[in-house]
Amino acid sequence: MIIVMLGPPGAGKGTQAELLAERLNLMHLSTGDVLREAVAQGTPLGRLAEPYMARGELVPDDVMIGLIKERLGKPDAARGVILDGFPRTLPQAQALNQALAQIGQKVDRVFYLRVPVDELLVRISGRYTCPRCGATYQRRQPRPGAEERCDACGAVLEQRPDDRIEVARRRLDVYFEQTAPLIEFYRSQGILVEINGMQSIEDVLKDELAALPAR
Numbered sequence: 001m002i003i004v005m006l007g008p009p010g011a012g013k014g015t016q017a018e019l020l021a022e023r024l025n026l027m028h029l030s031t032g033d034v035l036r037e038a039v040a041q042g043t044p045l046g047r048l049a050e051p052y053m054a055r056g057e058l059v060p061d062d063v064m065i066g067l068i069k070e071r072l073g074k075p076d077a078a079r080g081v082i083l084d085g086f087p088r089t090l091p092q093a094q095a096l097n098q099a100l101a102q103i104g105q106k107v108d109r110v111f112y113l114r115v116p117v118d119e120l121l122v123r124i125s126g127r128y129t130c131p132r133c134g135a136t137y138q139r140r141q142p143r144p145g146a147e148e149r150c151d152a153c154g155a156v157l158e159q160r161p162d163d164r165i166e167v168a169r170r171r172l173d174v175y176f177e178q179t180a181p182l183i184e185f186y187r188s189q190g191i192l193v194e195i196n197g198m199q200s201i202e203d204v205l206k207d208e209l210a211a212l213p214a215r
C-alpha cells in the first residue's frame, strides 16, 4: 500500500505518518527527515539542500525525484510506504505515478490534513524535537528562559531552524503556490480523503484508519 500525507507545514503529516506506519507496518518515508539528516552529516545532498531549507523553499524537483526513486527501490519499501513530504509539486506527483507504475504499483490513498493557517503558525512555533531520540513535542507555553527536556530520554529539546516565524511564513506561501494544487490533482483521481486536522491526534488517526482502501 502506498499512502501520501498531504497538507501544509505543521498540519501533522509527520505525527500521523509515524502512527500509521506503526499501525499498518509500513515504511515511513519523510523527505524532510532525510534532508535534515543529510544536512547534519554534511553529505553532498545536505550541502545542496541546506540553503533552500533555510529560506523555506523547496529543494529542486530533479534532486527530490532521484532521491525518492532510489528509496522506493529499497527492499524495506516493498511492504508499502507512507510518504510524508513528497510529492510537493505537480512534476514530483507525476514522476511518482510513473515510478510506481514501473513497479506495478500506484498511490492508493492521499490523506489531506486540513488545518487553518493561524493554528499552523502556533503549532510550528510550539514544536520542539529531541536531538537524541527524535521525539516531537508541542510546547505552547514554554517557560521563559528554561530548557525544555525530552520526556522520553531527558535530552534538551531543540527547535528546527526553519520553524522561525519568518521562515515558517515563507514555507506556508510556498505550500499554497506549489503544493496545494496537488489537492485537485489527487481529488480528480478519486483517491484523496480530506481529514479534519483540528481534532486530537487520536481522532485524526481514527478518521484515517476508517478511510483506508480495502487491502
Ligand code: AP5
Binding pocket: 007, 008, 009, 010, 011, 012, 013, 014, 015, 016, 031, 032, 033, 035, 052, 053, 054, 056, 057, 058, 059, 060, 064, 084, 085, 086, 087, 088, 092, 123, 124, 126, 127, 128, 136, 137, 138, 139, 162, 171, 197, 198, 199, 200, 201, 204
Ligand atoms: P518537512 O520536514 O516535510 O516540513 P513540512 O512539510 O513543512 O512539515 P512539518 O514537518 O513542518 O509539519 P508536519 O505536517 O509534519 O507536522 P508535525 O506532525 O511535525 O520539510 C522541510 C523542508 O525540507 C521543506 O521546507 C523543503 O525545503 C524540504 N523538502 C522536504 N520535502 C521536499 C520535497 N518533496 N521537495 C522539495 N523540498 C522538500 O506537527 C507539527 C506540530 O504540531 C508538532 O509539534 C506536533 O506535535 C503538533 N501536532 C500534530 N498534530 C496535532 C494535533 N492534531 N493537534 C495539536 N497538535 C498537533
